[in-house]
Amino acid sequence: MEFINTFIKTAFIENLVLSYFLGMCSYLAVSKSVKTAFGLGMAVIFVLGITMPINWLINEYLLSENGLFGMDLTFLRFILFIATIAAMVQLVEMVVEKFSPALYAALGIFLPLITVNCAILGGSLFMVSREYNLSNSIAFGLGGGFGWFLAIIAIAAIREKIRYSNVPPALRGLGMAFILTGLMGIAFMSLMGIDPAAFASK
Amino acid sequence: MAETAVKEKEPILAFGKKERQLLTDPLNDNNPITVQVLGICSALAVTSLVYPAFVMAIAVTLVTAFSNLFTSMLRQFIPKSVRMIVQLVVIATLVTIVELMLKYFNYPIYKQLSVYIGLIITNCIVMGRLEAFAMANKPWRSFLDGIGNGLGYGAILIIVAIIRELFGKGSLFAGSPIEIKIIGPTADYLINTTQSTLFGWYTNNNLMVLPAAAMFIIGILIWIQRSRNTKLIDVS
Numbered sequence A: 001m002e003f004i005n006t007f008i009k010t011a012f013i014e015n016l017v018l019s020y021f022l023g024m025c026s027y028l029a030v031s032k033s034v035k036t037a038f039g040l041g042m043a044v045i046f047v048l049g050i051t052m053p054i055n056w057l058i059n060e061y062l063l064s065e066n067g068l069f070g071m072d073l074t075f076l077r078f079i080l081f082i083a084t085i086a087a088m089v090q091l092v093e094m095v096v097e098k099f100s101p102a103l104y105a106a107l108g109i110f111l112p113l114i115t116v117n118c119a120i121l122g123g124s125l126f127m128v129s130r131e132y133n134l135s136n137s138i139a140f141g142l143g144g145g146f147g148w149f150l151a152i153i154a155i156a157a158i159r160e161k162i163r164y165s166n167v168p169p170a171l172r173g174l175g176m177a178f179i180l181t182g183l184m185g186i187a188f189m190s191l192m193g194i195d196p197a198a199f200a201s202k
Numbered sequence B: 001m002a003e004t005a006v007k008e009k010e011p012i013l014a015f016g017k018k019e020r021q022l023l024t025d026p027l028n029d030n031n032p033i034t035v036q037v038l039g040i041c042s043a044l045a046v047t048s049l050v051y052p053a054f055v056m057a058i059a060v061t062l063v064t065a066f067s068n069l070f071t072s073m074l075r076q077f078i079p080k081s082v083r084m085i086v087q088l089v090v091i092a093t094l095v096t097i098v099e100l101m102l103k104y105f106n107y108p109i110y111k112q113l114s115v116y117i118g119l120i121i122t123n124c125i126v127m128g129r130l131e132a133f134a135m136a137n138k139p140w141r142s143f144l145d146g147i148g149n150g151l152g153y154g155a156i157l158i159i160v161a162i163i164r165e166l167f168g169k170g171s172l173f174a175g176s177p178i179e180i181k182i183i184g185p186t187a188d189y190l191i192n193t194t195q196s197t198l199f200g201w202y203t204n205n206n207l208m209v210l211p212a213a214a215m216f217i218i219g220i221l222i223w224i225q226r227s228r229n230t231k232l233i234d235v236s
Helices: A002-013 A016-020 A024-029 A034-063 A074-099 A101-107 A110-116 A118-129 A134-162 A174-193 A196-201 B017-027 B040-045 B050-074 B080-105 B107-113 B124-132 B139-169 B211-228
Strands: none
Touching: A002 A134, A002 A174, A016 A118, A016 A134, A016 A174, A016 B211, A024 A110, A024 A134, A024 A174, A024 B040, A034 A074, A034 A110, A034 A118, A034 A134, A074 A101, A074 A110, A074 A118, A074 B080, A110 A118, A118 A134, A118 B040, A134 A174, A174 B211, B017 B139, B040 B139, B040 B211, B050 B080, B050 B107, B050 B124, B050 B139, B080 B107, B080 B124, B124 B139, B139 B211
16 A cells, blocks of 8 residues: 555655656656657656666665675765666667567657656655665656656647747747746645545555 | 967967856856756755755856866767766766765755755756767866856856745845845844834745746746847747
């Protein structure tokens, strides 16, 4: 039950984009059409879901004091995490290319871009600072990815429509995207009323 | 200033017109946040107070400047196929150094910035400047470009933070040694703390503390900048 609890919490209440601003760069750059946004969103769910448990294992069994080397290696955390992410993205890219050329074509250039998406590294760092266990970190990865997916699809749909509206020229494009994201953030805040603990107690 | 640099034998640490432009361009025409749209993630998250934003700006400037410098020095030895990994290792090392220094010198701020210090690694400014500038330019110019972009980023960060803290909390530099309360009933310069004083009536605007406010402020900053500088307007 804790799994669902964490999933709902990270996907809706503590949405990675709208309340922590993680992955804003690609969120703003790739949200001009719903189709590409969909591809990137799927790729983020994929990579977050995979890297989160791996980074958890690395942090727990290699870097911590009672891990494999028996000493506190946490100062290597950044380097190892980013290396894992880069390696996993590369691996996922090769696997997807081999087994599902259709999905590979759909994701296109977005897979390699994900390496520098702050949401992935940020997720791993949040996981460490919140001291999640393994199942929670899987839920956090999937939920965070899903929340990111929802946010980018929503903004892409709004931006597709707003192209036909009469926005002041200086606000067109980027400026409007910022203000829309702010409004979406306020809308998502209404989900704070959800009590994930209620699901867990059932 | 006269152009002293000779074309063939340029001094390594020249500081001419071009170098000055590298420093000033990112402040307005080529601002990393409002024009290049790089490094938004951390820009928004740390701006609810001025002091952490200031520390963040310094940290990012250091990391961009030195990662630009080192990558530019290494650029002839980096094979193209693994350049991303090499760049990430350079950045991650520098960020680790910055993190450890911050942890040592100012632990409360380190706690407050939490994961966002680590996120400088994936801050698109750093990576973007490495790809766009340092891989193709000499070390000294790359270093200046790094400083310029760090400052351009810091400028926006601090403007947003001042607006958010002033209207959200009524203070400036909260948490630092020079903390000052400017508006609201408990403002520092008020002698009698009654409502009759200049800004004593002010009630904190809680919207400004919310993440969404940062979005609105940056959106409005972009609006102002583009209406003054019409060549930046998005035509698509």
